[in-house]
Amino acid sequence: TSYAALVLAPPSERATVRSVQVVGLTDRVAMVVVVLSNGAVEKASLEVDAGLGDERLAAASSHLTAHLEGASLAEDTPIPATGDRRLDGLVDLVLDALTAPTERDHDHVYVGGASHMAAAFDAVDTVRQVLTILEQQYVVVSLLREVIDIDGEQRISVSIGTELGVQPLAECSIVVAPYEIEGQPLGTVGVLGPTRMNYPQAMAAVAVVSERLGRSLSA
Numbered sequence: 001t002s003y004a005a006l007v008l009a010p011p012s013e014r015a016t017v018r019s020v021q022v023v024g025l026t027d028r029v030a031m032v033v034v035v036l037s038n039g040a041v042e043k044a045s046l047e048v049d050a051g052l053g054d055e056r057l058a059a060a061s062s063h064l065t066a067h068l069e070g071a072s073l074a075e076d077t078p079i080p081a082t083g084d085r086r087l088d089g090l091v092d093l094v095l096d097a098l099t100a101p102t103e104r105d106h107d108h109v110y111v112g113g114a115s116h117m118a119a120a121f122d123a124v125d126t127v128r129q130v131l132t133i134l135e136q137q138y139v140v141v142s143l144l145r146e147v148i149d150i151d152g153e154q155r156i157s158v159s160i161g162t163e164l165g166v167q168p169l170a171e172c173s174i175v176v177a178p179y180e181i182e183g184q185p186l187g188t189v190g191v192l193g194p195t196r197m198n199y200p201q202a203m204a205a206v207a208v209v210s211e212r213l214g215r216s217l218s219a
Contacts, residue, residue, distance in 0.1 A: 003193030007110040020065045022057045052086060063082060064091060130172060130192075144190060157177065171194060172195065
């Protein structure tokens with residue numbers, strides 16, 4: 001569409017691990033890369049003992065994936081020892097890095113096409129106010145969270161003007177829908193535009209994107 005696109009990412013604490021890779025950057029520095037079920041990728045750099053070698057890094061990757069796959073990073077998942085003292089020390093370092101508090105504990109909103117809003121309104125002040133709101137993640141999060149009701153029923157929601165409850169968006173409308181990952185509505189997609197927007201087009205686009213995104217992240 002020709003409107004601003006909004007995507008509220010699923011909370012990472014509810015996502016599960018798909019794979020863990022430990023990659024050597026230097027002899028003393030490694031990077032752990034974790035792919036989650038919600039499509040997010042978590043990264044962390046580690047200071048490691050010198051001389052671990054690629055074989056131990058690969059073994060750590062396989063061992064961690066085998067025991068963390070399907071588990072949440074928020075869970076205290078026990079990892080059995082391998083019998084290799086240096087390998088077990090590396091595994092412990094990775095676990096400490098993965099369980100440390102990070103920005104993944106917060107909601108993330110991705111905004112695309114915000115520049116389209118400049119052409120959608122005649123008044124410069126209105127454009128400025130709308131763009132300011134889009135920069136305030138907590139406001140956008142609250143708007144998008146409202147479409148996932150307590151029953152988890154998936155539906156397309158349309159809010160027009162003052163229904164949004166945010167005065168700077170009084171001349172805007174938002175069309176949103178949750179997307180499901182493995183049968184659970186965890187994130188939201190939507191479009192924000194002027195109240196004169198083409199609603200059938202916006203609703204159709206949101207419906208298609210939410211269905212495809214959920215299917216892709218559940219694969």
